[in-house]
Amino acid sequence: MTATALKPTDSTDTRQPLCTKADLVAFSGVAAWLTTSQGAVQIALFYLPGHGNELFALDHQDPFSKAYVIARGIVGDIKGSPVIASPIYKQHFRLEDGQCLEDESVQLRTWRVGFQGDEVWVERE
Template identity: 85%
Template structure:
């Protein structure tokens, strides 16, 4: 799944604008509120310009520290996969699927995300 392949078609489907490209920080995360059918959610957006997939959206909640901090984690690469290390206890989560690398039974929720022009759209 690449960011350019996901093209939201209109504002009447499940895709919604969340922020703009200018709100993102390259090779880092930012937190945002997303309105979903289940209610509001805090999302951690990661922007990796120049990579095959530039945008990732994960749950902002860290299940180990029980705090909303994932967007503040350090972005890196483990065995060719982009990851974020939680800023509290340092568990690594793959950006592609939210899987924790240290605990197989822990996985963060992910959302499909794409650019539409300079807007960031999330399927929620």
């Protein structure tokens, strides 16, 4: 999703700080834990500076192998859309919406993510 300023409003806020911009690796993925009302989940953060949407968050679990490896995939571009290639079976997922390009029935969950100053914040729900 797009990188936007996410600011906490009160104790019922659904946004959570995860890390700082310095923790991210440009044009690569980083795995993080996100606390939700259903428990903790692993997400993959991708930072593409200079790209229109420069920060993306997707589920970290590869739906084909069930391994938590999406953050370790190779970032690329297919038809103008930024994608991540899973390191196991090499399926490509669009960073913008999590859609698998090889199998239309499969889609990774995406999370609204953005910067607040130098902190990375993610919408939990």
